[in-house]
Amino acid sequence: MPLEQARRLWRTLGFPERGDEKAYSEEDVIGLTAIADVMRDGLVDFDRALNVVRGAGLSMARLADWEMGALIQPIEDQYADNGAPPSTPTEATAWALERYGDRFEVVLLYAWRRHLAAAVARLESMRAIAADPHTTDLTVGFADIVSFTALSNELTREKIGDLVEVFEARCGDVIAVNGGRLVKSMGDAVLFVNEDALRAFATAEGIIKVVGRDKRMPDVRLGLATGSVVLRLGDVYGPPVNLAARLTQVARRNRIIVDHDTAGRLPADQFETRPLPARPMRGFGVMEPLTVRRI
CATH class of the missing domain: 3.30.70.1230 (Nucleotide cyclase, GGDEF domain)
Structure with missing residues (x-):
């Protein structure tokens, strides 16, 4: 993927640019590679990929803020109850993600698949009654x-x-x-x-x-x-x-x-x-x- 496209996708996902600083991880590479693979297969072009990742970025940013607003206090309390010394929110959250992150990912994927199926059903219904879905x-x-x-x-x-x-x-x-x-x-x-x-x-x-x-x-x-x-x-x-x-x-x-x-x-x-x-x-x-x- 050309560097400018990668940077554009990164910004569209809602992440700040880091210039030429070495600031990206293997997970970042995996994420952008997945998008590049879908584009290479011809399912979407670059402009349509931007639309998709914009929705993902906006939704995930709001979800992350929502989860932290609801969970940061119980996370910090449970972290302390487990005998940990006084910590920053970053340390407590890292502990919670290591312990519970896979279960949150299961819920996230489950909800996405169910909502995707509902969206497809709505599209089929609209196509049955209108030329423009x-x-x-x-x-x-x-x-x-x-x-x-x-x-x-x-x-x-x-x-x-x-x-x-x-x-x-x-x-x-x-x-x-x-x-x-x-x-x-x-x-x-x-x-x-x-x-x-x-x-x-x-x-x-x-x-x-x-x-x-x-x-x-x-x-x-x-x-x-x-x-x-x-x-x-x-x-x-x-x-x-x-x-x-x-x-x-x-x-x-x-x-x-x-x-x-x-x-x-x-x-x-x-x-x-x-x-x-x-x-x-x-x-x-x-x-x-x-x-x-x-x-």
């Missing part, structure tokens, strides 16, 4: 915590972290139960998609139940919008994504606001809709959102 109709949901900035000024950093962790976990559980997909979380908000409006509404109801109705948790707001979206690199793009976020901004506490397309796809004998006053929404002009409730 990267574009499909979905209901997009956006849920955010009410007055999160004010809460952040009142709570300690530890309590803010706990709040965000519980919010994400509860939302993720509800989304999975209703057959949706958590696209991304942004601290005080989550973005999810469902293949139909009915399941998306059930997801929104569930989030209100487990977060907004819990007196120990803050209130939430939900926006749903339906339409054609583009799927790229694990994310979703398109007007419904932006509209769902805009609708959330005008929703009342623990209420669900939807666009007309979403409302039209809900069974009329099960739901009652009520128009709200028309208002300007950035990027969409003046719109009339709807509130929806089960009959």
Whole structure:
């Protein structure tokens, strides 16, 4: 592999360059060799390889930060309980990786294979109904915590972290139960998609139940919008994504606001809709959102 390509892949994985300094290990060689082999076989060209490793780098960086945030304290405690002298986080983590690293790798590979199979199934489903497998109709949901900035000024950093962790976990559980997909979380908000409006509404109801109705948790707001979206690199793009976020901004506490397309796809004998006053929404002009409730 040309040196410039190797450096570009290295940067795309999210690692800092070290110039001409001797700073790489045999593991680094093995990793880049694996990418080079796939390119040599013709499965991907260099540009597509960059896309793949960018996703891997971003995902693994977030996962590593998440794991350290959740595990560093028990790792250090167990390291000390085993009779080790006072240590740095690096020493304790190295000890934990030597003892448990292979099991974490099993979980990581298992989760990746299961999610890969699910992604293939979604692709097959979309190809059956659309010429472009990267574009499909979905209901997009956006849920955010009410007055999160004010809460952040009142709570300690530890309590803010706990709040965000519980919010994400509860939302993720509800989304999975209703057959949706958590696209991304942004601290005080989550973005999810469902293949139909009915399941998306059930997801929104569930989030209100487990977060907004819990007196120990803050209130939430939900926006749903339906339409054609583009799927790229694990994310979703398109007007419904932006509209769902805009609708959330005008929703009342623990209420669900939807666009007309979403409302039209809900069974009329099960739901009652009520128009709200028309208002300007950035990027969409003046719109009339709807509130929806089960009959």
